[in-house]
Amino acid sequence: MAVTFIGVRHHSPACARLVAATIDELRPAYVLIEGPADLNDRIDELLLGHELPIAIFTSYRDEERRLGSWAPMCAYSPEWVALTHGQAAGAELRFIDLPAWHPALEGRSNRYADAELRYADVMERLCRSFDVDNVDVLWDHLFEFAPEDELAERLATYFDLVRGESAAGESDTAREAYMASWVRAATAAAGDRPVVVITGGFHRPALVAATDDHSGAGWPEVPTLPEGALGGSFLVPYSFRRLDAFDGYQSGMPSPAYYQELWESGLERAAQHLVESVAGRLRERKQAVSTADLIAARATAEGLATVRGHRHPARTDVLDGLASALVNEALDVPLPWSSRGTLRAGSHPVVVEMVAALSGTRVGRLHPGTPAPPLVHDLDVSLARFGLDGEADLDLDLTQPAERDRSQVLHRVRVLGVPGFHRGSGPSTGLDPVLRERWVLRPDPGRLTAVIEAGAYGATLSDACAAVLAERAAAAGRDVDALAAVLFDAALAGITDVSDQALADIDATVAAAADLGALGRMLAVVLTMWRHDRIFGTARTATSGRVIVAAVRRILWLAEGVRGGPAPADLPRIAALAACRDGLRHAGVALGLDIADALEVAGRVAADSGAPPDLRGAAFGLQWALADLTPGSGTDAAGAGADAAGADAAGADAVGADAVGADAVGLGADAVGLGADEAGSGADVAGVGADALRVVRGAFVPQSAGDWLAGLFALAREEVLHAEGVVGLLDELLSGMSADDFLVALPALRQAFEFFPPRERETIAGRLLARRGLGGTGRSLLRGVTEPEVVAAGMRLDEQVEALLLREGLVGGRD
Incomplete structure (x- = not known):
């Protein structure tokens, strides 16, 4: 033997x-x-x-x-x-x-x-x-x-x-x-x-x-x-491409198309086939490859083979010969066959095409009798049932149950990474009012492979999709944006229930998150789905509710730890507190959130002179906006805010802020989700209004007033608009600023007032006209507004004239 x-x-x-x-x-x-x-x-x-x-x-x-x-x-x-x-x-x-x-x-x-x-x-x-x-x-x-x-x-x-x-x-x-x-x-x-x-x-x-x-x-x-x-x-x-070492495969044998020819036809024919493949591919892509080039490449390859001791040109002999003949300029990176590993970025386009020609396009095919995992059969049945198993260009109306069912199947396939299903447009965040989707369905040779590999996640399309999403949730780590994408994909795919492990991973991601802005973006999306999303079936689901609770608590905890002096308002963290406000207002009671405790946290932030002005303004706005939910809290909140504002008035430093519109944070009238019917009437906030005047006056320091107001307006825009005397006080404070102070505060003030949508700005303008006893409408005033820089220049000129008249004794003190 x-x-x-x-x-x-x-x-x-x-x-x-x-x-x-x-x-x-x-x-x-x-x-x-x-x-x-x-x-x-x-x-x-x-x-x-x-x-x-x-x-x-x-x-x-x-x-x-x-x-x-x-x-x-x-x-x-x-x-x-x-x-x-x-x-x-x-x-x-x-x-x-x-x-x-x-x-x-x-x-x-x-x-x-x-x-x-x-x-x-x-x-x-x-x-x-x-x-x-x-x-x-x-x-x-x-x-x-x-x-x-x-x-x-x-x-x-x-x-x-x-x-x-x-x-x-x-x-x-x-x-x-x-x-x-x-x-x-x-x-x-x-x-x-x-x-x-x-x-x-x-x-x-x-x-x-x-x-x-x-x-x-x-x-x-x-x-x-x-x-x-x-x-x-x-x-x-x-496929040959997946088999190619230049594409990342670890087999140790690059250029599978070349070695296939070597196996079938021998060394001499393999070298000839290599030249023909490269020339054909380059010509298909409109690259000039002349007969003289090919003769030069062949002569060089044969010379290299002789020097290197090969009886016929080897793969690298031919490639070096082709590169010598076809690449006429200096190379930024070495030729890929001179080392091991994937094709490097910056490789010459001709070299890239040469490598691709050697890789080949061959794709395998299984015998029809080959056993497949259950997912393959479930997918085939699902696609046939909903008419998605052929080539198609689809325009789906998500308000129609039948088309919504088709959309969910397509999203499950997308989540699994199956090729041949491309979504051209549709809802992307849960906040956009897009109710139609466009899909392009085309046959793809890699589809069966992808589905068999996805079968590792589950036997049915729904189970496999849920497992993939759970894996993505676990991999999110501290990336809250990634977690938000997972949750929205789950909604699109109709996956409303997740495993206990997935919930634990979601909790862990939120608990470890350190970015207030990312948490706010996620909370806004999930809260919208929890409140309104009847289309995707996510309204009032346990998963979204759990995320809301965790995100609100984490945002408040992070906000209390933020430190920093006057600086341009941080719009993402303001948006985070706005999302936190909406979560407390619309889901707090249903989900068992402690609103009184949240307001205590907001009160501490509002009163913390070490917190940034925009965050203190937003914290006070949070208290004011939720004053009607906790009787008696409004007055206390305003008092705390007033103390903080007064303490801060003496130590503000100059700050330069870029003017950023409300679109930058998505907190316009629609984005914050507060209509007049939700924000509370003037009567609801009347008790806060009197103290609010004191708060605003104390916080109005030119170097930081705009940032503080940005936080306030983002969280309590409606309350400011309905409170007695606040708009008048702001007019008084702004009118009393010197030209230099006005120029310093201007960028932040412009950003702050951008939180008011056009109709509310028109209301403010009308009040200013009435306060001065002037005729006209708010709309006409807004249309005729001169650029603030021109106003500032005029104010400076007025001050210079007044100073000159005083110096010359022409005004003041004379009979």
């Missing part, structure tokens, strides 16, 4: 030829292949007659981790050749490696990533010895051009050198011990017949040493999924 070990580099035509020749010659009893042992009872699925490339996709999910792993195979993969030639020879076929979900393969999304890449120091020494740029060029030089009668010996020597005397890591040791148990069992079962073992070359030396003793060996058990875990393996279509 003999065991033949063949160490291979995955996706190598030379190794594939050696495997085929060995199996054909020995006709072994068993062919053992590095691959997932949990697929052994389904190996027949691999041999149904697929169009390559394909891959074995394994998914795994439990409470602590989720993974997806691929074991790709193309026509020149030694593993694939072992399967097909082993079947033809009548051998028993076995995969002998641990399942992809096993902890020994943790972090390996690609089972067939070459192990020698983990031993970079050895590879660097070999590359220096042979004077080549990288391991890909070294491999071609040593093996793809090697005579067939020398290949086996060269491979064994090479992998022995790569492995050396160093001990493997724990994961490789565990895998090799498991594979060795399969080898011992197969040799014992084979009797006098041969056994052929095909594994990555790195593992070969260890397996040879571990299988000397074959006595008493039984077939090893295949590990089963841990209790509570979900997972499985299925075949998926693959």
Whole structure:
């Protein structure tokens, strides 16, 4: 009995030829292949007659981790050749490696990533010895051009050198011990017949040493999924692009289209095909490639092959020749085939097209009888049921139940990342009044692959979508904007219930958030959906309610810790307090929020001279806006605000603020969500109005008044408008400013008054006219307003004239 070990580099035509020749010659009893042992009872699925490339996709999910792993195979993969030639020879076929979900393969999304890449120091020494740029060029030089009668010996020597005397890591040791148990069992079962073992070359030396003793060996058990875990393996279509090392794949073999031609037609034809592919692709993209260019490229490639010792031009010989002939200017980055890794940003456009031509466009196709995960069937049924399974351009009216159902299916597909479903327009935040969606549906060759891979999340479209959203919520960390996107996607997809773990992750994200602006944006969206969203079915859901409670508490907690002197008003944090106000007003009672406690926090912020002026103004506005919800709180709040404003009046520094319109924070009349019917009547706030006059007067320091007013107007715009005397007081204070003070305060004041929508500004203008006893309307006054800079210049001129008259004794003091 003999065991033949063949160490291979995955996706190598030379190794594939050696495997085929060995199996054909020995006709072994068993062919053992590095691959997932949990697929052994389904190996027949691999041999149904697929169009390559394909891959074995394994998914795994439990409470602590989720993974997806691929074991790709193309026509020149030694593993694939072992399967097909082993079947033809009548051998028993076995995969002998641990399942992809096993902890020994943790972090390996690609089972067939070459192990020698983990031993970079050895590879660097070999590359220096042979004077080549990288391991890909070294491999071609040593093996793809090697005579067939020398290949086996060269491979064994090479992998022995790569492995050396160093001990493997724990994961490789565990895998090799498991594979060795399969080898011992197969040799014992084979009797006098041969056994052929095909594994990555790195593992070969260890397996040879571990299988000397074959006595008493039984077939090893295949590990089963841990209790509570979900997972499985299925075949998926693959593509040359996903197989290409230049696109990020870790196989160690770039340019799959080139190696496919090498496998099918040999070295000389592969070089010719490479030139033809590059020239054809460049010409399709209107790049000039002349016959003279191609002759020069061929001559250069042949010269390089001679110098480098190749009997025919190798891949890099041809590429270097093409680059020399077609790229006439200096390169910003090195040629991609001179190193390992993905294509770098800044690569020359001609070079990018060359790499793409070598990658190829081939996409695999599974045999129609290939088993698929339940999600594939559920998606097919859902698409057919709603008429979404063909090519279409859709315009959906979300107010219509039938079209809303179609939209939810499409959003579930979108969340799963299935290609071929593109939404051109539709609601984007939950605040926009968009009630139509446009979708473009087109067939896509990657659709089946994406759906099979998404099957790791669940058996149905709804379950899989919910699992993806839960995963995104867990990954949000402190990114509240990401969490808001998750919640809105859940609404669009009709996913109203989430798991306890997802709720815990949402709570954790909100609890860890440090950005007031982001929290405010999320709260505004979720509150709108909780209050009004009958279209997406999110009104009064438990999930949105829980987010509202957590966000309101977090915003108040963060606001109390903000410190800073006079500065331009921070519009996002003002918006956060406005969202907090709306949450307390519209959901506080229903969700059990303590409004009195919230007002106490606001009172402390309003009275804190160390807090920024805009935040103090917003905190006082929050108290004022909610005064009608807690009897007696309005007067106390106003008093606290007045004390704070008076204390701050003496220490304000100058500040330069850019004029930013209300659109910058989305807090116009509609955005804050407060109509006159919601804000409370003048009678409701009359008790606060008298103290508000004192507060405003105390806070009106030119250097910070505009910022303080911005916070106040954003939170209590309606209250200011209805309170007796506040508009008149502001007129008095503004009119009494010097020209210099007015210019200093102007940017912040303009920003503050932008919180009033046009109709309310017209009301204010009308009151100013009446206060001065002038005729006309507010609208006419607004239309005739001179630019504030001109007003300031006029004020300065008036002051200069008055000072001159006083100096000359022409006014004041004379009879």
